[in-house]
Amino acid sequence: MRILVAGGAGYIGSVLVPVLQDHGYDVDVVDLLWFGNHLPEDTRVIQKDLFQLGVAELKPYDQVVFLAGLSNDPMAEYSPALNFIQNGALPSYLAFQAKQAGVKRFVYASSCSVYGYTVNELYDEDAPVTCAYPYGISKLEGENGVLQLQDENFSTIALRQGTVCGHSPRMRFDLIVNTMFKCAIQDGEITVNNPSIWRPLIDVRDTSSAFLRAIQADREISGIFNVAKDNFTVGQVADFVKDEIEACTGKKIGVKIKDVQDFRNYKVTCDRARTYLGFQPEHSITGIVHALHERLENYGDLDQEGYSNIAVFKKLNLGVGG
Numbered sequence: 001m002r003i004l005v006a007g008g009a010g011y012i013g014s015v016l017v018p019v020l021q022d023h024g025y026d027v028d029v030v031d032l033l034w035f036g037n038h039l040p041e042d043t044r045v046i047q048k049d050l051f052q053l054g055v056a057e058l059k060p061y062d063q064v065v066f067l068a069g070l071s072n073d074p075m076a077e078y079s080p081a082l083n084f085i086q087n088g089a090l091p092s093y094l095a096f097q098a099k100q101a102g103v104k105r106f107v108y109a110s111s112c113s114v115y116g117y118t119v120n121e122l123y124d125e126d127a128p129v130t131c132a133y134p135y136g137i138s139k140l141e142g143e144n145g146v147l148q149l150q151d152e153n154f155s156t157i158a159l160r161q162g163t164v165c166g167h168s169p170r171m172r173f174d175l176i177v178n179t180m181f182k183c184a185i186q187d188g189e190i191t192v193n194n195p196s197i198w199r200p201l202i203d204v205r206d207t208s209s210a211f212l213r214a215i216q217a218d219r220e221i222s223g224i225f226n227v228a229k230d231n232f233t234v235g236q237v238a239d240f241v242k243d244e245i246e247a248c249t250g251k252k253i254g255v256k257i258k259d260v261q262d263f264r265n266y267k268v269t270c271d272r273a274r275t276y277l278g279f280q281p282e283h284s285i286t287g288i289v290h291a292l293h294e295r296l297e298n299y300g301d302l303d304q305e306g307y308s309n310i311a312v313f314k315k316l317n318l319g320v321g322g
Ligand SMILES: NC(=O)c1ccc[n+]([C@@H]2O[C@H](COP(=O)([O-])OP(=O)(O)OC[C@H]3O[C@@H](n4cnc5c(N)ncnc54)[C@H](O)[C@@H]3O)[C@@H](O)[C@H]2O)c1
Pocket: 006, 007, 008, 009, 010, 011, 012, 013, 030, 031, 032, 033, 034, 035, 048, 049, 050, 051, 066, 067, 068, 069, 070, 071, 072, 086, 090, 109, 110, 111, 112, 160, 161, 162, 163, 164, 165, 170, 175, 309
């Protein structure tokens, strides 16, 4: 089976693409390479804007996996206009072209951030989506654009991922667990802006397995699936990171609690992904932190630009013009 991974050179794609290759899939990556190329050497990587792909370019593929766009709130807020184009219009455009080209399935990397601010409720995929900030709205727009193309010949799947964390060859230290790991190592202290806020979390290997399961799912399966290992308060996450770093280093790690309001607060159930996709996340926060610590020497300066999406985005002048 031939698969196009759109935006496959990013944090998630750099873990997912080798998994797909190991499973015998014939994979091409189209990516602007904002963060370089950390994929296995023999991967076919085309450096191109996905808006330049039309029906002819998409015809060879059985499935398309969409991992592109602006992938966090700081990028979206820095350039709302580009955010809505890349996260709302681009997946809609690409799914439309893919359907015309006869592609059988389009798997879209959505986000649990579409749920916005919820209080003490566990959300499934039928729950209302109430986000009021550029990233969440744009991910929802992308999701809607893709899903409404679904028919008996074109399966569309949106994976609403929790915040992804853990090691990738294209590393990010701007994601909750990874950031706390960085602060604990560098400063001996983790700052928690609001300990009561809930977040679903998922290791990048587990989210990759969710994409694999979506690709392999029965062709009649379509729709939205939450994917996370579990839900945690930010205070809990800090404690897991603190305990594991203390166990790894033998040094005491402090936790500084603040009282900053957050516009995202949600917890989700992943029963649908378990039932219909066979999704089974494996990796705990403790395991994730342990694996990061084992690689510590390879990371070099944890503050280097390449580990922060917004820093690279500003450096490349990508958000200019709104
Ligand atoms: N990382 C997370 O915690 C998380 C959580 C939920 C959802 N998501 C979604 O998953 C997807 C992948 O996330 P990630 O962390 O790997 O992001 P990333 O920023 O590391 O990678 C995105 C990749 O897309 C490429 N790209 C962006 N626009 C492009 C375009 N127009 N044409 C070609 N290439 C383009 C970039 O060069 C980059 O390599 C994103 O859509 C993101 O919104 C991520």
